Amino acid sequence: MSKPKSKLSRYELTGYILIMAGAAVLVWGTVKFDIWHELYLDPADREGGVFGEYGEFIGGIVGSLWALAGVFLFFATLTYQKREFELQRHELHKTQKIYQQQNFSTLYISFISKHNDIIDSLTAYDINKSAWKGTNFFVFFQEKVLTSFVQKVRSLGPAERTGENLRSIFEDYFTYHFTFYQNSLGPYLKNLSVLFKLIQRYRSETEDEGEYYSFITKASFTQSELFLIYHVAQFSLIREFSAFDDAFAVFEDLAEEYKAETIIRRELPQQ
Template sequence: MSAPKLKLSAYELTGYLLIIAGTIVLVWGTIKFNLLHELYLEPEQRKGNVFGEYGEFIGGIVGSLWALAGVFLFFATLTYQKNEFELQRIELHKTQRIYQQQNFSTLFISFISKHDEIISSLTAYDINNSAWSGTNFFVFFQEKVMSSFVQHVRTMAPAEKTPEHLSRVFQEYFIYHFQFYQSSLNPYLKNLSVLFKLIQRYRSEAQDEGEYYSFITKASFTQSELFLLYHVAQYKLLKEFESFHNTFDVFGDMAEEYKVEAIIATELP
């Protein structure tokens, strides 16, 4: 496995070049002033103040080059620290997001379990005193609404069967049956409402438009369950569901034939 290539910044490269240039000038000056020869001469044999001139040369040129190199290396260090802080910030954000997702996943699982528990507790009885429990409750509810509506419509004269009139009749029967089972349905609807609000809040805080929690929730809905939820939203019996549909497309997988518009159309003369 090859070692990673070292990439120098412009500041760092300039600083190193200035250090090399200062070193070259230092060596050149030592040779130029013949400093090694001057060291072995007696003081009276030396011509002028060679060491003083050499010191001025070093301080004026080499010292300036190395001081400038120090400035560039200082900026290079600041750049590296800035990049390091940015990487740490990104890693911290990732860690916070993972922690947030883990916490929400635990909360989501508890609400889904509660949702399934509430559905299991739903029970209705037909005229034969047979129990319709769990998801069959929604099937029974849908059949009650549909049979009441169809029986009423088929006793009407053809002239009465206008879309507006049929729409009012369907709404009346739906609300009537909904209110009859409302005490059983309230825990189910409230829990589902809180669940969608939590998902909405998580989506906003995590800035995750592609979160899969809403998809998991929607995947559990049966068509009969969607029949109930769709018309609860349609008739504003629970206002939140209208906004949930706009946000999560709750009724995207619902069959058109179960919607009030299609049901009415089949009964028009």
């Protein structure tokens, strides 16, 4: 069974040892000078200077030991006060962090609610006048881009199907459809950008690298939604989304088959 650790500091232990040493010297001096015997003698029979020598002894040795003990105990008190201040500072930091988290949680919920409202308001119509609403809007947008790209590429001869040319065509069609729906997509992307900036600031202020707000946000993205955001970043239509990927790995869940590089590779002439 392990022994319990002493709760006394080195300063405190040294101070108590010095006090006990002073007490031991005091007892030894009392016996050495035979003070008890001197006290019971008639004043005329007492040896001259015994009490004076005893007083000098007590003041010189015992007094010094106890004064030194007082210094060590003073340092022990300072050490305990410093420890208390550290604990108070730590508790204050925890309280501030909890307060920051509560405030940010309220702000985050309001932005997520607004984000969902914006998605619900997204609407696009196909040639049959059928409405594609909410998250289906992103599916419709993705299909429009891919269909336009594939139809164009398959009208080209083998010599024209170079990687550079196909990438240029894909970017042109993506930019064209993005511009066409920009009035709808602008508020969505702007709100998403502000949301990630808020998370970034919260992470910086609280030094909380393990915050879960970015994980919650990313978990809500569909593949079609990631298709849109990924290529917005790839083609620098909104530059900060590239920085968000570096900070939050936004596109780690996007399937390779929905990335421009893979889509273009599938349309290259077979060797």
